[in-house]
Every structure is written in C-alpha cells, then in structure tokens.
Amino acid sequence: MSKEEIIEIISVWVKNAEEKPLIMAISNNLLTEEVIKKCGGRNKNYILSATIIYIAYRKLKIPKTIYEISEKTDIEYNKITRTYKSIKNILGMKVCSDSSIMGKGCIYQPKAKDFVKKGVDSLKLPKEIEIEIYKLIELTEKSEAFQGKSPNNICGGCVYTACKLNYPFPIPQRIIADVYGVAESTIRDVFIRIKMEMKIKEVINGRTK
Numbered sequence: 001m002s003k004e005e006i007i008e009i010i011s012v013w014v015k016n017a018e019e020k021p022l023i024m025a026i027s028n029n030l031l032t033e034e035v036i037k038k039c040g041g042r043n044k045n046y047i048l049s050a051t052i053i054y055i056a057y058r059k060l061k062i063p064k065t066i067y068e069i070s071e072k073t074d075i076e077y078n079k080i081t082r083t084y085k086s087i088k089n090i091l092g093m094k095v096c097s098d099s100s101i102m103g104k105g106c107i108y109q110p111k112a113k114d115f116v117k118k119g120v121d122s123l124k125l126p127k128e129i130e131i132e133i134y135k136l137i138e139l140t141e142k143s144e145a146f147q148g149k150s151p152n153n154i155c156g157g158c159v160y161t162a163c164k165l166n167y168p169f170p171i172p173q174r175i176i177a178d179v180y181g182v183a184e185s186t187i188r189d190v191f192i193r194i195k196m197e198m199k200i201k202e203v204i205n206g207r208t209k
Contacts, residue, residue: 003028003031003036005045006031006036006040006045006048006049006052007024007027007028007031009045009046009049010023010024010027010049010052010053011024013049013050013053013072013073014053019057019060019062022056022060022101023053023056023057023060025101025102026052026055026056026059026060026101026102027052027053027056029102029104030052030055030056030087030091030104031052032090032091032104034090035048035087035090035091036048038086038090039051039083039086039087039090044083046073046075047075047079047080047083048083049073050069050070050072050073050075050080050083051069051080051083051084051087052087053069053073054066054069054080054084055084055087055107057069058107058108058110059100059101059107059108060101061108061110061114063110063114063115063117063118063152065150065152065180065181066080066081066084067181067182068181071181088107091104091105092104092105093105093106093107094106094107095107095108095109096108096109097109110151110152111151112137112140112141112151112152112154112155112158113134113137113155114151114155115151115152115155115156115180116130116133116134116137116155116158116159118155118179118180119133119155119156119159119176119179119180120133120159122179123159123163123171123175123176123179125159125163125167128166129162129163129166129167132162132165132166133155133158133159133162136158136161136162136194137154137155137158139194139197139198140154140158140190140193140194140197143193143197145193145196145197146190146193149190150182152180152181152182153180153182153186153187153190154190155180156176156177156179156180156182156186156187156190157186157187157189157190157191157193157194158190158194159171159176159179159180160173160176160187160190160191161190161191161194161195163176164191173187173188173191
C-alpha cells in the first residue's frame with residue numbers, strides 16, 4: 001500500500017473532525033519512507049494509520065487517548081501502543097512540554113488539566129466543580145504519588161473526587177470511568193491517593209500553625 005492510500009485511510013477516519021486539514025498535513029509529514037517500510041505492510045497499514053492519527057492529535061495538543069483512537073478506528077489498543085513506540089524510535093521523537101506542529105523531533109506530553117474539558121462537558125458539571133477539579137490536579141502535580149500516572153487517569157480521578165466532595169449528588173465511578181475510558185479501579189486508585197495527599201497536607205498545615 002502506498003503513502004497515498006494510507007493518507008486516504010486517515011482522511012476517512014477523520015472526515016468529520018474540525019482539525020482534519022491539520023491532521024492531514026501532520027500525517028503527510030510523519031509518513032516517511034522509513035516509517036511506512038518498518039511500520040506498514042499489507043496487514044499493518046490500518047494500525048499505522050490509527051497511530052499516526054493519535055500522534056497528530058498529540059502534536060496539536062488536543063487530548064485524545066489511545067483508547068479513544070482505538071474505539072474510533074476499531075484497532076486494538078496494544079497494537080497502536082506498539083506502533084507508536086516504533087515510530088518514536090524511527091523518527092527520534094522525544095516527549096516534550098511543548099512541540100511544533102510540523103516538526104518530527106518532539107511530541108507534546110499531555111497534562112491532566114488538558115483532559116478537564118472532556119469531563120466537564122460530558123457530565124455537564126457546574127463551574128464551581130470545574131474549579132475544584134483544577135485545584136485537585138494542582139495537588140497531584142506536587143506529589144510524587146502521581147508520578148508516572150497517565151494524565152487522563154489522574155484527571156478522571158480528580159473529577160470523581162471533586163464531585164464526591166462537593167457535589168450534592170456524587171457521580172458513580174463507572175460513569176466517570178466510561179467518560180475517560182478507564183477501569184473503575186483506576187478512578188478509585190486516584191481517589192484514594194488524593195485523599196491520602198489531602199490528609200498529609202492537613203497534618204503539615206497543622207504543624208505550621
């Protein structure tokens with residue numbers, strides 16, 4: 001399959017996306033001969049196409065998880081993950097706090113706060129809850145307990161915690177887990193870690209008074 005045919009697959013998958021022109025430009029730039037040769041092939045081009053879409057969204061700083069891309073394209077999560085790692089190695093792509101849209105050397109590292117809008121919009125949460133979510137995310141950013149955790153997972157846990165502590169009717173874990181494409185146990189784990197951090201903070205503040 002040629003580069004043009006892979007581009008056509010991507011075009012079909014993102015046909016309704018507002019960002020389609022940028023996604024197509026980024027995809028065209030990332031699909032080098034070496035990437036196509038090592039990651040493509042008769043049975044791999046759809047996997048490659050899905051992975052390129054994921055990377056394009058990362059470069060555009062639009063929070064899309066591999067799980068979401070997997071759901072959209074019907075390509076297995078693990079296959080996208082493996083191909084993503086391969087492309088990073090081929091292009092020498094590093095994870096950065098910022099990156100140019102068209103460059104190949106860097107890919108944006110999403111932050112938990114990037115995923116807040118998804119939860120707020122999907123669950124129709126009020127502004128006061130949104131503010132609390134950002135406060136909780138700030139707490140997690142200062143704690144070693146959350147290092148190495150997926151920002152999407154952290155955000156989901158912060159959404160649940162903010163609703164449970166402040167909302168008149170707490171939203172069930174399974175609903176928030178569905179919004180963020182994670183297991184209920186993941187939401188619960190983040191919630192428990194946040195509670196521990198809040199207790200530690202209370203102890204520290206009590207000692208400094």
